[in-house]
Amino acid sequence: MSSLQNLIFSAIENPLSLVWFPELTEQLVTYSWKNIHEKYELQEDNYSTEAIISWPYRQFNKHHYSFKSYYSE
Numbered sequence: 001m002s003s004l005q006n007l008i009f010s011a012i013e014n015p016l017s018l019v020w021f022p023e024l025t026e027q028l029v030t031y032s033w034k035n036i037h038e039k040y041e042l043q044e045d046n047y048s049t050e051a052i053i054s055w056p057y058r059q060f061n062k063h064h065y066s067f068k069s070y071y072s073e
Contacts, residue, residue: 004031 011017011024036042040055 004028007031 007024007027011021011027017023033044036047040052041058042051
């Protein structure tokens with residue numbers, strides 16, 4: 001079971017939890033930002049639609065030579 005599933009199940013199974021699970025909401029937001037940061041190298045202050053769309057391009061450039069540097073060696 002994933003840590004996300006554990007967060008949800010522990011909140012639901014706790015008889016003292018409030019109906020709207022305020023602690024769970026905060027935990028899910030924190031969990032999601034951590035995943036976004038790990039996968040896309042983004043944080044709340046630099047998150048944008050453009051950053052998400054350009055992620056494949058940034059990954060390609062990070063791991064490959066540019067055309068110019070490849071032929072100038």
